[in-house]
Amino acid sequence: MNYDIIRLLDKYMGVPLCFLFSIIDSLFPKGKKREIKNILIIRFWGIGSIILSSPTLKTIRENYPQAKIYFLTMKRNEGVYDGSNLMDEIIYYNFKNYFNVFKDFFKVIFYIRKKKIDLAIDLEHFSKFSSIVTYLSGAWERAGFFTKGQHREGVYTIKVPFSDYHHVVENFLNIPLYIGLKSNSGNLVKLPVTDKEKIYINQLLEKNKVGKKDLIVGININSSDFAIERRWPKEKYVELADKILKKHPNAKIFFIGAKFDKEFVQSTIDMIRDHSK
Structure with missing residues (x-):
């Protein structure tokens, strides 16, 4: 699978779009606090990082036991969390080729918006692509990393500093802390094996x-x-x-x-x- 088109979009359109969305967001206040019923968690790149996100997923699950949790990732990561109770549904972004990139993108966005997301959590710390998806999810609350030099934090309502001096598990667990949740120990969750x-x-x-x-x-x-x-x-x-x-x-x-x-x-x-x- 070739991700050159996503890299180009991220590089040349990512910052302008994030800036535009941040301006739009400032013009339209999000209104009164909503009950968190539907949660979207995004991690596109790296199977290793997806596995390392398991303590954070567990924290979200424990703090919102009644909520529906959706996990969005690339199709190539299929199978990592199959059978896991950390989420209710895994949504795969199946980027097939250059010609269908926008079609596939909006197909995923429309599907997510039907879920009426209340809280979106972006676990990427460099990608503007994930920031754009987070914003377009329509989530009332959006949490993501503030990474120096990336200019993507404007789309988030909850901005979490990303530290190069801490392990990625600790960085991930900072997001629920900034949301106001109680985090667990950080031990990895054992993946189900069939x-x-x-x-x-x-x-x-x-x-x-x-x-x-x-x-x-x-x-x-x-x-x-x-x-x-x-x-x-x-x-x-x-x-x-x-x-x-x-x-x-x-x-x-x-x-x-x-x-x-x-x-x-x-x-x-x-x-x-x-x-x-």
Whole structure:
């Protein structure tokens, strides 16, 4: 999936639109406080960050047990929270191609607005795209990060400072605190695992001659193509695997990733095999 069009929209239209929406918002007061019945939580990018948002999702669920909670993310993240009770519905933005980008965008916006959102929470801290979606959701209250130099905070009614010096879990948990909620400890919520997934993993381990008592090391060497520059060079992973095997000679190392990561992962594994000869 290519996100170049979203990057361009974010770069050239994001700030002007956020500024425009902030002016419109200042001209029309939001009115009296509403009961929070429908909540939208947005996190588009990064499966890792989506998992790290689980303590915040749990906090929202615990503070609003009767509310309907909707989680909006990209289609490519499908499956992460399947079966979870942290939200009532997961809405996927399925960006297919350049020609349908606006059609898909407004399709999602219209669907969200039908839900009559009372509180929208934007867990992105750089993207103006998510800020625009947050504003267009029609939410009465909108919470999001104030990130230096991004010029996106004007669309939010609750502005939360984002700190580069704190872990992302702590940053996420600051949002419910600024809303006025009591946050939990920050421990990650265990994701539900289906029987089908358990069978698949057991078969995979058996196929690779991995016993139940073996030390299993899982390494994700990939980075989303939305920010590929975050990815470590292959040579670093070869060095890391070498150090792990020197300390734990019987360890079983598994490299994980999505289908589109397969070529990069396989080439790294080949480098490790050549290095160990």
